[in-house]
Amino acid sequence: MASSMETSVVEAINGLFLLSSAYLVFMMQLGFAMLCAGSVRAKNTMNIMLSNVIDAVVGSLSYYLFGFALAFGSPSNPFIGTKSFALESGSIDYSYFLYQWAFAIAVAGITSGSIAERTQFGAYLVYSFWLTGFVYPVVAHWVWSSDGWLNTAYGGGGGGGPLLGSGAIDFAGSGVVHLVGGVAGLWGSVIEGPRVGRFDAFGGVVPMRGHNATLVVLGTFLLWFGWFGFNPGSFITIMGNVTGVARTALTTTLAGSTAGLVTLFGKRILVGHWDALDVCNGLIGGFVAITSGCAVVDLWASVVCGFVAALVLICLNILALKFQYDDPLEAAQLHGGCGAWGVLFTGLFAKEEFVLQAYGSKGSETRPYGVIMGGGWQLLGSQIIEILVIVAWVSVTMGPLFFLLHKLRMLRISRDEEVAGLDVSHHGGYAYQAHHDDEEPRFYADYVRMQMNSNS
Template sequence: MEVSWETSVTDSINAIYLLFSAYLVFMMQLGFAMLCAGSVRAKNAMNIMLTNVVDAVVGSLSYFLFGFAFAFGGGADSNPFIGTQYFALKDIPSSSYDYSFFLYQWAFAIAVAGITSGSIAERTQFSAYLVFSFFLTGFVYPIVAHWVWSSNGWLNPASTSLLFGSGSIDFAGSGVVHLVGGIAGLWGALIEGPRVGRFDAFGKPVQMRGHNMTLVVLGTFLLWFGWFGFNPGSFNKILVSYPDSFDQGNWTAVGRTAVTTTLSGSTAGIVTLFGRRLLVGHWDALDVCNGVLGGFVAITSGCSVVEPWAAIVCGFFAACVLIGLNIIAIKLQYDDPLEAAQLHGGCGAWGLIFTGLFAKEEFVIQTYNSGNIGITRPYGLLLGGGWGLIGAQIVEVVTIMVWVSVTMGPLFYLLHKLRILRISSDEEIAGLDISSHGGYAYNAYSEESGPQRYGDYLRLQDQS
């Protein structure tokens, strides 16, 4: 079949944009690695770097073999709740962008495991990472992605049968990616329990600060950069799944999405900075970094359908959610070294609710019904759009929490019962680097304190 010159150029530009966005999202893995490494103690730095690499390589195989098919597969056995059970790249949405679209979705999938690993850092056996990362990336996350992003998913806002006449708007994954990773991490951290020494005999928290704030800040900026592929790049989902609806209006919205992302993250960062200053009495770089990321997580759902001013509202309340959940976590003696469950889970849930409150009708139609004149559909409740959208958003929040709980909760519990989830107290005190990986990440740290720590570890082993 002869293809016009205009069509060929358009397809080429779309494919380039799709791949470039995939590269940006993949760069977020480097951001996660730097952020996590800087947030843990030096004796666990090598372990956390290794687990971040494992999340990517194991996730690549599981998503290729199973995940992509569950998320976006079609065919006679496909339904609104689960995709095809064939292997990856079978019955993909569009033959024009099959491999490019796969790469983009793969970059999203491996980010989920990185979120979860932060919650159980510094006390988890390496073998457990291999198991939960494979299962999360290959099955748990793809099912949620199918619900929301597949063209026939039951929560999809552009499917033929819309939930509450609206469908759930989760444009880039506040729920699909971040809430899934956050709830999975919550169960892992709850089942493992706090790190040794995190709370004293009276239940009071003992501060365990990360060893390198430079890496934390570097990781934050790398994640910020990658988020421009995560959010504006998510117009690729519409491009591939609904190519006929992608017109000039969508391209105009790409820039607006980048702006709303920036404003939400910036607002959350500054509110968290001042809020924590009032609570603890000093300025902390870690607080502003986590606040920025919380704002990004929250706006990820509605970044394409809200005004810039609404993004500022989103970031303000995302900071409040993060600060509040961290206070509750301390009171409940819940230990999450990266604040991953609070940040990704809490702010992700808020982002979905925020979209149901502030989505603008014009932008909703532009994003999901472009080119169709006269279409009306539910939009933000506070803007007069009725209860349809906010109802669908709440359903997504609840459904994701239940789904991840009934899949990842039992998995972590099984690993715990098999004694392959948490390391021993002796190993934890010595540090995962020396007890599991043969040496420390830093030569200076190893030369100064490594022999003593390793000798203590060996003596404890002999005594046991």
């Protein structure tokens, strides 16, 4: 009787931990919404807020109908879940479903930032459903399903053992979540092209700063708070893992803080002033990078992770402008670039002791760990393969989708609509009604006049 009661208490504590983590991860949607709203121009605020809501609600149904079953419904295949529909997925651990759902809808939120301020609303509906229901779940199955071919489970990989005797360590999803969302956003932004006026006739960069720094900072702190569910929550259970959970929260904090500080001084050198918005993006870049190895690296290594993540983000932003790539929220550079670095970082700095704590032992054999820590090349090789296959998979699934939407004229709004602003041209008015009471009639009249001129 006592043993049964103890078991029930353990299950209750673990269940509460997982549900609480799921709620924290879901709250990151609010962080994304605030960050996106503050990072765009005021005339597009309503549109970007609505797109964030749509990413969540459409993603919920898509993940319920198809996503969870493809990722975790019946893990008996190394490449994809053998069940393809919600009603076929068998018994479900509801807490685990909710946690994984919160991850899935985060992917679509990442992509929406790359194509902000110039995308038709219908395109959000299409890509959110496809990305959340089909593209992301396949990658999640590869890495996180117990029989996925990239999983670290020994005896996994279709029964032939893990890849390179190691499998890929992507504890909370630098690759599975952030790289997937970043690559999807990259293709969307490339196919759409830059915003009107972003670059002048000579290729020079025209500043288009976000309109509300307060919302950006608020969104950043909400994301920081949510990351304590994203990374430590990926232990799934807390009983017996308290030390690992706490250490993971600390590595997450140190990596993000270091990246924010390096970005602060790096941008001060490059642009000549202190920039709060850049620091916020640098901070998030550090969180993205540490997400892969947060549970398996030492504290000092997380500082290294954040330091390099900031440099990666700064360099990619410079290259993006050089090649006239326009991403209003730097989402592809931040989530894609820093996500890829995070996966590589794990292959370099994963510590044997922590790998064993998080993933268990390999019997009498030594489990591969980071190259720099003396663990051989197997883990790093698996990490590189993870990056390559994610980039390839997302490219062949999302690239054609965005191209098809473009050819069907369903992707980008017209030039006149973009100049007028999506709020007034597509959503019936501005987000800040009181501020625009006097201006709206004039702007709306200008928009109507442009439409009449274009029709004539």
